[in-house]
Amino acid sequence: MTTCTALEPDLLEGFREAVGRENVIESPLEVFGYSYDASFLPLDTRTVPQVVVRPRTTAEISRVMVLAHRSRIPVTPRGAASGRTGGSVPLQGGIVLALDRMTSILELDTANMMVSAEPGVRTIDLHDHCARQGLFFPPDPGSWKVSTLGGNIAENAGGMRAVKYGVTRDYVMGLEVVLADGSVLETGGKAVKNVTGYDLTGLFVGSEGTLGIVSRALFRLRPLPKARGVLRVVFRTMDEACAAVQAMLLEGVTPSAAEIMDAACLEAVALARKTSLEAGAGACLILEIDGDGPEALDAQSRRIEAITGQAGRIGFRAAATREETEALWAERRGLSSAVAAMAPNRLGEDISVPRSAFPEVVRRINAISRATGLRIPVFGHAGDGNLHPSVLCDLADPDQAARAHEAVDGIFKAALELGGTLSGEHGIGVSKRPYFAGAVGPVSLEAHRAVKGALDPLWILNPGKIW
Amino acid sequence: MTTCTALEPDLLEGFREAVGRENVIESPLEVFGYSYDASFLPLDTRTVPQVVVRPRTTAEISRVMVLAHRSRIPVTPRGAASGRTGGSVPLQGGIVLALDRMTSILELDTANMMVSAEPGVRTIDLHDHCARQGLFFPPDPGSWKVSTLGGNIAENAGGMRAVKYGVTRDYVMGLEVVLADGSVLETGGKAVKNVTGYDLTGLFVGSEGTLGIVSRALFRLRPLPKARGVLRVVFRTMDEACAAVQAMLLEGVTPSAAEIMDAACLEAVALARKTSLEAGAGACLILEIDGDGPEALDAQSRRIEAITGQAGRIGFRAAATREETEALWAERRGLSSAVAAMAPNRLGEDISVPRSAFPEVVRRINAISRATGLRIPVFGHAGDGNLHPSVLCDLADPDQAARAHEAVDGIFKAALELGGTLSGEHGIGVSKRPYFAGAVGPVSLEAHRAVKGALDPLWILNPGKIW
Numbered sequence: 001m002t003t004c005t006a007l008e009p010d011l012l013e014g015f016r017e018a019v020g021r022e023n024v025i026e027s028p029l030e031v032f033g034y035s036y037d038a039s040f041l042p043l044d045t046r047t048v049p050q051v052v053v054r055p056r057t058t059a060e061i062s063r064v065m066v067l068a069h070r071s072r073i074p075v076t077p078r079g080a081a082s083g084r085t086g087g088s089v090p091l092q093g094g095i096v097l098a099l100d101r102m103t104s105i106l107e108l109d110t111a112n113m114m115v116s117a118e119p120g121v122r123t124i125d126l127h128d129h130c131a132r133q134g135l136f137f138p139p140d141p142g143s144w145k146v147s148t149l150g151g152n153i154a155e156n157a158g159g160m161r162a163v164k165y166g167v168t169r170d171y172v173m174g175l176e177v178v179l180a181d182g183s184v185l186e187t188g189g190k191a192v193k194n195v196t197g198y199d200l201t202g203l204f205v206g207s208e209g210t211l212g213i214v215s216r217a218l219f220r221l222r223p224l225p226k227a228r229g230v231l232r233v234v235f236r237t238m239d240e241a242c243a244a245v246q247a248m249l250l251e252g253v254t255p256s257a258a259e260i261m262d263a264a265c266l267e268a269v270a271l272a273r274k275t276s277l278e279a280g281a282g283a284c285l286i287l288e289i290d291g292d293g294p295e296a297l298d299a300q301s302r303r304i305e306a307i308t309g310q311a312g313r314i315g316f317r318a319a320a321t322r323e324e325t326e327a328l329w330a331e332r333r334g335l336s337s338a339v340a341a342m343a344p345n346r347l348g349e350d351i352s353v354p355r356s357a358f359p360e361v362v363r364r365i366n367a368i369s370r371a372t373g374l375r376i377p378v379f380g381h382a383g384d385g386n387l388h389p390s391v392l393c394d395l396a397d398p399d400q401a402a403r404a405h406e407a408v409d410g411i412f413k414a415a416l417e418l419g420g421t422l423s424g425e426h427g428i429g430v431s432k433r434p435y436f437a438g439a440v441g442p443v444s445l446e447a448h449r450a451v452k453g454a455l456d457p458l459w460i461l462n463p464g465k466i467w
Numbered sequence: 468m469t470t471c472t473a474l475e476p477d478l479l480e481g482f483r484e485a486v487g488r489e490n491v492i493e494s495p496l497e498v499f500g501y502s503y504d505a506s507f508l509p510l511d512t513r514t515v516p517q518v519v520v521r522p523r524t525t526a527e528i529s530r531v532m533v534l535a536h537r538s539r540i541p542v543t544p545r546g547a548a549s550g551r552t553g554g555s556v557p558l559q560g561g562i563v564l565a566l567d568r569m570t571s572i573l574e575l576d577t578a579n580m581m582v583s584a585e586p587g588v589r590t591i592d593l594h595d596h597c598a599r600q601g602l603f604f605p606p607d608p609g610s611w612k613v614s615t616l617g618g619n620i621a622e623n624a625g626g627m628r629a630v631k632y633g634v635t636r637d638y639v640m641g642l643e644v645v646l647a648d649g650s651v652l653e654t655g656g657k658a659v660k661n662v663t664g665y666d667l668t669g670l671f672v673g674s675e676g677t678l679g680i681v682s683r684a685l686f687r688l689r690p691l692p693k694a695r696g697v698l699r700v701v702f703r704t705m706d707e708a709c710a711a712v713q714a715m716l717l718e719g720v721t722p723s724a725a726e727i728m729d730a731a732c733l734e735a736v737a738l739a740r741k742t743s744l745e746a747g748a749g750a751c752l753i754l755e756i757d758g759d760g761p762e763a764l765d766a767q768s769r770r771i772e773a774i775t776g777q778a779g780r781i782g783f784r785a786a787a788t789r790e791e792t793e794a795l796w797a798e799r800r801g802l803s804s805a806v807a808a809m810a811p812n813r814l815g816e817d818i819s820v821p822r823s824a825f826p827e828v829v830r831r832i833n834a835i836s837r838a839t840g841l842r843i844p845v846f847g848h849a850g851d852g853n854l855h856p857s858v859l860c861d862l863a864d865p866d867q868a869a870r871a872h873e874a875v876d877g878i879f880k881a882a883l884e885l886g887g888t889l890s891g892e893h894g895i896g897v898s899k900r901p902y903f904a905g906a907v908g909p910v911s912l913e914a915h916r917a918v919k920g921a922l923d924p925l926w927i928l929n930p931g932k933i934w
Contacts, residue, residue: 109821109823110717111713111822111823112821112822112823113716113717114821134717155662156662156666158660162659162660167660169666169669170637179910179914183910183913184910185910185911185914186908186910186911187911189821189886189887189888190820190821190822190886190887191819191820191821191852191853191886191887191888191891192629192819192822192851192852192853193625193629193634193819193848193851193852193853193891193892194819194888194890194891195622195623195673195888195890195891195892195893195894195895196888196889196890196895196903196906196907197673197895197903197907197911197915197933197934198670198673198674198678198915198918199623199636199666199669199670199672199673200911200914200915200918202636202666202669202670203665203666203669203670203918205666206662206664206665206666207665211665222719223716223717223718223719225719226719246578249580249690250577250580250601250690251690252689252690252692252693252759292719352658352659352660352661353657353658354576354579354581354656354657354658355578355579355657355659356576356578356579381660384659384660385658385659385660386658386659386660419656419657419658420656420657420658421656421658421661421662421663422663423661423662423663424658424660424661424662425660425662426662427662428662428663428664436663436664439663440663440664441653443646443650443651443652443653444652444653444654444664444667446650447646447652447667447921447922448664448665448667450921450922451665451667451670451918451921451922453921454914454917454918454920454921455914455917455918466664467664
């Protein structure tokens with residue numbers, strides 16, 4: 001890792017001219033605030049940027065990139081810094097390009113059911129803006145109250161509703177991207193069918209800021225579901241719960257969320273809420289269903305009751321009122337903090353496996369838990385095989401820290417052995433980088449490097465990420 | 468355009484060793500059969516390959532590519548050659564890599580609802596294979612009885628059901644691709660959520676054989692809809708028909724196909740079927756609906772009846788029996804040949820516009836028709852803005868030929884002006900190549916060239932395509 005020395009005064013003056021003096025941050029105290037994100041990476045003085053530049057327009061981003069490119073200075077784009085793998089950490093210092101001033105929703109095109117917006121718009125704001133017109137922007141990463149669209153695109157964010165509605169990539173119809181040399185690329189558009197050239201739109205989605213700076217995005221939308229309901233189904237084992245989800249999907253009864261939690265999670269919740277654990281409960285599904293109205297929900301609920309009955313459920317509850325709905329969701333929403341409260345530290349992971357391998361990967365994680373002597377509660381999105389094991393430990397204890405990292409290694413190994421991946425929705429960033437080459441193999445690594453070099457020949461964009 | 472001279476005897480022997488003597492075709496008469504496809508490109512002796520090589524396995528493809536790469540010989544992959552833009556035409560001669568022996572469906576994984584198959588499998592065969600297990604492979608290009616999966620992937624094939632179910636790219640979960648130098652790249656996998664590195668899978672889909680040879684593909688599937696129905700709705704104008712489709716989609720009543728035809732098409736059909744045109748009919752929708760059972764279809768049909776009533780329809784028919792269904796679909800299926808029968812030649816195009824621009828692009832095409840004095844019936848997929856205008860002419864008449872090409876130019880111009888694209892589902896290939904750079908602009912063209920050069924540094928794969 002190389003760190004930049006102080007930037008040339010001329011260059012700084014160039015940035016000030018490009019974005020306005022007040023939008024160039026240089027004071028050490030202030031730039032420190034742009035050196036970390038929501039991942040578990042330890043703070044590192046080498047990741048402090050030399051300067052933070054806050055452009056307001058595409059043209060301003062372009063001017064900044066022209067200057068950075070000419071001087072070969074690393075540029076790390078930054079949204080809300082709510083990422084979990086260090087994607088927005090300026091690993092080699094240089095420039096942090098903060099997109100927090102680009103917060104306009106540009107056009108809501110109801111006729112074509114599309115919306116275009118700037119990268120600094122918060123996910124929930126876009127959702128709410130569209131919902132007021134009866135339209136639905138489905139991607140709902142857990143951090144959607146703070147996360148911004150640019151970050152969602154960079155990490156191809158998922159969320160609970162991915163099981164029915166897919167992930168961010170499924171909604172991006174077109175992008176405006178400032179490339180490393182400052183040129184402005186437009187991809188895609190409002191034509192929903194388009195085979196004019198390569199899918200550059202899709203290539204930028206999930207590229208973690210290493211190929212270009214997204215300055216505007218066009219998303220497709222869906223009609224807002226008219227009604228939503230929540231079901232809570234309890235099983236003796238994770239196997240039964242997973243089998244029930246599989247059966248639902250095969251039957252074409254697709255819940256809009258299918259959140260699963262294991263016995264350790266149920267225990268954490270019971271502890272946090274000061275309730276007692278249900279007898280025999282080894283797994284629980286919180287299902288959201290949506291549809292055209294109460295009849296559609298009733299029909300789905302009845303079919304899910306029947307399917308989970310055949311799968312051996314021992315408890316079934318459908319929220320009948322808004323309060324009950326709220327109470328059921330509160331259990332899932334409070335889960336992360338309930339689990340975190342069980343130990344001084346929590347290493348939360350994000351692996352993804354073929355749906356059918358969900359029970360097996362949980363069994364292997366349980367074995368890793370026994371072998372390392374650390375508790376590893378598992379929750380996740382059962383409908384799409386994306387799970388979040390939490391390794392609970394005290395990192396201040398060197399022995400526990402070593403065992404925790406051993407557990408994380410084992411979890412990644414298990415995911416890959418079962419045909420899964422290192423990341424379902426958080427990206428590789430810095431924290432999973434050591435595992436990337438092994439996971440994708442040498443030919444893919446070379447292909448990644450070639451594509452990177454094609455679009456960013458000087459390798460100045462978000463260096464040190466992914467591999 | 469450069470044409471290769473005869474290949475070295477050593478190289479030919481290498482191909483024979485790689486794939487077996489009987490799978491290397493050299494006779495001029497036979498190789499001529501690999502020089503054209505289903506597009507309107509005139510035959511050209513320069514597009515005749517020197518040799519046709521028919522590998523059976525990934526390893527054999529790899530060996531062929533190593534030899535071709537070493538000798539810098541152009542390689543054009545070929546499936547069923549049913550493409551409409553010349554994608555599989557070996558523009559610079561060299562090697563045609565025919566994938567017609569790679570016809571195995573490898574694994575139908577019902578638990579994960581996925582299927583993997585080789586590139587030479589016909590689309591309809593994959594569909595039927597999955598349907599027998601209650602699973603649904605939705606992409607249905609018009610040519611699906613002959614088109615093969617490799618070609619579908621190369622051109623990101625769409626079809627009638629795209630309005631509800633999306634296009635080929637939406638179903639490709641992973642690929643095995645032999646790169647230009649013979650190395651074998653694996654992308655994606657069975658984990659439905661995956662942000663491990665760049666979306667190389669999506670990059671290869673729609674790349675028209677210019678980035679690699681797909682040797683195996685993994686597709687996701689859906690549950691097979693349990694019931695299907697067909698509706699025929701007649702309107703006075705295309706505007707009303709388009710407005711009706713918009714209203715359906717906004718209401719969340721998404722037909723599984725929404726085929727539209729204009730007055731000229733209706734006339735062609737009436738002529739071909741020796742029936743009379745309905746009084747006042749200026750546009751017609753053939754809608755397919757699908758769902759869980761008869762009740763679900765009835766509910767959709769009633770809602771569509773109401774919505775189209777508000778949009779001013781003058782005729783509504785729901786097929787009640789299998790025979791009626793068949794009769795309604797026959798009208799749409801026979802449309803292309805009914806239109807073709809109206810003139811010696813038909814230049815069938817494939818543009819795509821934002822859904823809301825459908826009526827306006829039809830108006831502009833009508834104006835082009837008047838200006839050129841050529842009939843241009845329009846049909847297409849109203850639900851996703853993808854339309855197929857047919858310029859009717861006699862190409863043997865130089866004046867008509869000139870006006871026909873003027874009409875095609877005008878159609879592309881209209882599509883681009885309205886925010887649309889040159890191709891919705893057929894690709895750019897050779898026939899739309901002259902329009903590509905203008906459509907995407909210089910920055911995108913440069914990005915395409917950079918990505919191409921990154922993955923195929925010697926530019927041997929399907930040279931002369933797209934741009």
